[in-house]
Amino acid sequence: MEEHKASEGHATDILIIGSGAAGLTLALRTADFARVTVLSKGDLQEGATFYAQGGIAAVLDDSDSVDSHVQDTLKAGVGLCHKNVVEHVVANSARAVNWLVDQGVPFTTRDAVEADPPPAALVADLTSLHLTQEGGHSHRRIIHATDATGKAVFQTLQQRAQEHPNISLLEGCTAVDLVTQTAPESSGRTCVGVYVLNQVSNKVEVIRSRFVTLATGGA
Numbered sequence: 001m002e003e004h005k006a007s008e009g010h011a012t013d014i015l016i017i018g019s020g021a022a023g024l025t026l027a028l029r030t031a032d033f034a035r036v037t038v039l040s041k042g043d044l045q046e047g048a049t050f051y052a053q054g055g056i057a058a059v060l061d062d063s064d065s066v067d068s069h070v071q072d073t074l075k076a077g078v079g080l081c082h083k084n085v086v087e088h089v090v091a092n093s094a095r096a097v098n099w100l101v102d103q104g105v106p107f108t109t110r111d112a113v114e115a116d117p118p119p120a121a122l123v124a125d126l127t128s129l130h131l132t133q134e135g136g137h138s139h140r141r142i143i144h145a146t147d148a149t150g151k152a153v154f155q156t157l158q159q160r161a162q163e164h165p166n167i168s169l170l171e172g173c174t175a176v177d178l179v180t181q182t183a184p185e186s187s188g189r190t191c192v193g194v195y196v197l198n199q200v201s202n203k204v205e206v207i208r209s210r211f212v213t214l215a216t217g218g219a
Contacts, residue, residue, distance in 0.1 A: 011208045012016040012168070012210070015194060017175045018215035020049035021150075024157035026213060031166040037207060038167065041174045041197065044158060048217050052150025055134070055142035056100075058093035064139040066090050076136035089140055097143060098126055105156045107145050172199035179206060 012035045012209065015174035016023045027036045040047070059069050069090045074081050109128045129142040145152030161167045179193035193208035 010037070010168075010192075011012070011181075013209065014211045015207055015209035016213045016215055017194065017219060019044050019171075020047040020171065020215065020217055021153055021157065022209065022217070023213075023215035024154075024161050026086065026215060027161055027167050028157065028164065031161075031164045034166065036167045037209070038161065038170065038184075039168050039173045039175060039194075040171045041205075043171055044177065045154070047154070049154045051134045052153075053147055055132060055136065055144035055149050056093075056097060056153075057141050058097045058143060059090065059141060060094055060097065060129060061131060061140065064141055067094070067173065068138060069141060072137050094126065097129075100153065100156075101126065103156050103160055105145065105153050107143050107149075107152070170196075173197070174199065176204060179208065 003048050008175075014030055014034050014036045016026055016036065020036050023038055027038050030036055059066050066087075070083075070086055073086050073090065073173045074083060077086075084185065106108075108130045110130045111128065127144045132138040132144065134142050143149075158169075161169060174197040174203045176195040176197050178191050179195060180189040182188075183190040183197060191212050193206055194209075196205050196207055197203075200206050
């Protein structure tokens, strides 16, 4: 590992690298019992989540099933999917969508699709969500927020994170390397923080944390 000359920044309980849907979700899930810091390498809204226009697949209709969704996903994945991961994600899809609804994500409802003009705010429960069908799916199981689902999800989670007293959102901070040290109880090394390039000061700082999570997206 390279050596970095760095100034001490602040300390936190949970440090999350990445400010998209995954990072903000983890922050909101843990902030009630820990201090959480979220790093964004640029402006918060410049991540992939904000620009995602597709919907979210989940089993929300009685005519659909977890097994059908799993089989569709494995078939579309042409051997690249880990079956146990697919099964876990699909089995918890409705639960995840319900959490997003509870946060206030304005998913499109059936009534909104039929309304003319559509209402400005689309607040729904799971039974009223408008479902569409996309390629690779054998059932209507795609929920959406008009045609800008990612933007709706991101803006809602960002607002909730900004309102939470235990969450710090740091923009313009690029993770350079992990801070590690030898664990007293073993011969291995443990991560205790991150070296961060502050793009405003152009200096490398250290943020120390009990837990470090990578939520940077990518395939």
